[in-house]
Amino acid sequence: MLRSIVEYYAEHEHYRCGYCKRPDTNYSHGMWAHAMTVSDYQDLIDRGWRRSGKYCYKPTMDVTCCPMYTIRCRALEFKPTKSQKKVMKRVNKMLVGQEQPQLSGDGRRKMSTCSSGSEVLAEGFEEGGEQFVETMREHQDINLDLVNASEISDHNAGEGVGDVMVEKDVTKPDQTNSIAPKEKVGKKESGPDPNKAPCKKAKQMRRERKLAKLKEKGIDVTAINIRQNKEKQIEDFINELPDDVKHKLEIKLVRTTPPSPEWLATAKETHEVYVKYQTTIHDDKPDKCTEPKFKDFLVQSPLLEEHRENGPRCGYGSFHQQYWLDGKIIAVGVIDILPKCVSSVYFFYDPQYMNLTLGTYGALREIEFTRSLHSVCPEIEYYYMGYYIHSCCKMRYKGNFYPSDLMCPETYKWFPLVDCIPKLEASPYSRLDPDLDSVDENFPKESDLNYIPIWVNGAVMLYKAYKRHSAGKKSGNQTSELMEYARLVGTKSAKSLILVR
Template identity: 70%
Template sequence: MLRSVVEYYAEHSGYRCGYCKSPDTNFSHGMWAHAMSVTDYQDLIDRGWRRSGKYCYKPTMDVTCCPMYTIRCRALEFKATKSQKKILKRFNKFLMGQDPGQEPGDAGRKMSCSSGTDEEQLGEGQEQFVNSNKEHHTIDVNAVLSNSKMIEQTVNENNISVSANSGESSQLSVPNNTRDLAHHKEAKKDLGPDPTKPPCKKAKQLRLERKLEKLKEKGIDVSNLPKISKNKEKQVEDFINELPDEVKRKLEIRLVRTSPASQEWLATSKETHEVYVKYQTIIHGDKPDKCTEPKFKEFLVQSPLLEEHRESGPACGYGSFHQQYWLDGKLIAVGVIDILPKCVSSVYFFYDPHYMNLTLGTYGALREIEFTRELHRSCPEIKYYYMGFYIYSCRKMRYKGNFYPSDLLCPETYKWFSIKDCIPKLEASKYSRLDPDIDSTDDNYPTESDLNYIPVWTSGVQGSSGVMLYKAYRRKNHKRADDSDEVMEYARLVGTKSAKSLILFR
């Protein structure tokens, strides 16, 4: 059985906030994950934890300057907004060789025009990683896991994505004054539509005609087909699949496993790092020494998640992956994701700034929602798309609420509530208990007796080492200062279920 091994950090002093930029008002708890099963990590993010590399952190919600609420989108019910549909259409036009509105390479475009997904990632992921560079022990994980078999029967085990005449001189004179302008407008109005040209057709009608033509070519009698309802709302998949067979630009999205490193990842690691450096230095203004290959790998490649395959799971398995966006054989963007038992969790997204005008951050999020729905078809348990943290007190971070419908996690009862119901509470107070039921409690809150059944890995305790339950550890370690307060703090943060599943290094 796959087991998780973690090292808890009790200290959690204030450090720089990636959102309001305050130097010492960001507080969180942290632990280093030497190994982590996907089931355990699913349970942890459902209690407000997130990972950055192998470092896992949980914001101290009632103390930190910018409270970070875990947000998830109900992918199966997702409905794209008008602006999100425009992004999908613009990208399709780009692939078909049409002008999407602005040529790629306009690096001078303001950040407000790029996607919010990219704006937030530095504060949410990399800032946490930079400030959590604590020393951790080197542990032989295999030895820990082999020694854990002796206590498995006593520990609770977990059950278990321009005009028509462009280029020609106008026949109407350019007005020189206001009176001429009025006459000019009226003259133009009187002209009406050009009777020599057919009426313009909407893009929707043109797409339908193309589809019918393809069916006719295949010998299908289209006269007997049911009429398409005009009220049917297009889904993300419809926009992605509506491209004609022949396009001028080819987009390919490859899913490659990063931990353990797959051959596909190793073959493309240099190109991936090059895109990352461009993104961090141009979009976020980082210095090159912050974007070295080792730091990049620690942040976005190395993962504690153990590779796992199940008969009822997705064909690619569970764990950590990169979704690579290849345009005509060139890598232009990368989405870092975790595939977990109930969701696809977005870790980070970066892209080549040369393609900033395509709003790749939002486009990537929409493709990841579509990917979650695709995984659901083979693995019904996967229903959600986790977008990290929602920070209402930071205006530019509110965009995640535009992925409808979404829920926020209550920081006190760890139950989910529609973001629409939470907004009034967050408007009144930065930190808020989102659960309206005053009698509701945390169902996963540990008791004193639960401490006895926390598995711990010890090294050199009175000449012995191995995995044992905490009650046995305390008996053998009675001469040392009692650390039960620290262990109880850890258990409350991870919850009873995880506390009895994770192996705690002491």
């Protein structure tokens, strides 16, 4: 049986915030995941954790400057907005040759808003995360064969274990209350002439003429009427392309951990696109985009490869979705496929194709991918977009992927985003659960600590056995630290994850 191995750090230092840019106002707890099952990670992200490479972190919501709420889109109910439809149509026009696929020049311009449709997990991680990465490179001597251990010794104890919407104020402030509106002067019986046919839109008239011609040819137009009246789904926009397109767009799913032959063959080209994106869109220096740092951030993953009888054909774990245009990689979506969702990690693209709004397009394709996985694996229903930060205007675009839910930071239950907005407008940090009697049902008791599996000197034992062997060695401090860890990960994960001491 696969098992997760993690290393928790009790330090709770402040870091620079990647959103408001203040130097020391971002607080989070962190742990290094040597290995992790997809089920354990699903439980962790459903408790507010996220990963960046092998580093997992959970924002301290009530003290951090920009509270980060876990957000998920209900992929099966997703309805694209008008602007999202335009993005898909623009890409389709490019593919059929009606628009140029590339911008002139190098595409260099500073982004005024966050264009990516996926979560940028590096935000708030730069300071502490890189330190953890460097530290943990020195601690890779753990024998991961024990990840497959199905039994845990208790030393004879005998117990098993899109688009920001802006409302325009059309009222003239100086005239609203001071000047009374003039009464309209018109004829007594003004209005449409009842003797004339009602006006029709040109689009409706063209459609009626087209259907009339088809009817004259003996074609049954009933089915056409049904299709026209049905609201277009995201799949309709993706699949409406003709066979003779001028440009070919392919999306290839490649496993990155463990590295597949497909990933190894395209690693260099993928890294080159990443460097272009980071240096152009985010103004990063080249030394921050080196191949080792790229791999630490977006290739290395603690998630163990898993294949289940009723799971998706590709299996669970960490992947890159590569967007190939005419045989060239132009964008990459970094995703995790988990038991209940597709979790977006990052999305980057070649700035030459900035006019296609590929960040939004990538998110739409990932939602469509989630829906396709659901048809094979019904448990997969959600698309996790990372964190929603209402106090940062640039991060509110995630709310445009409708319908979406936010997680309450106190009870870890989900609530519709539209119901949460008034609370977040009143206070950046808010309890989203309206039921004041509701509690965290996964909150640990002190007795639960005894059943936390501990890795010590290559052996795994329960904490109650570990206490006997470490009696007198600051056991009080250890119990306090362990209780904090269990509170952060929840009782279920605390009893499942193997904690390195």
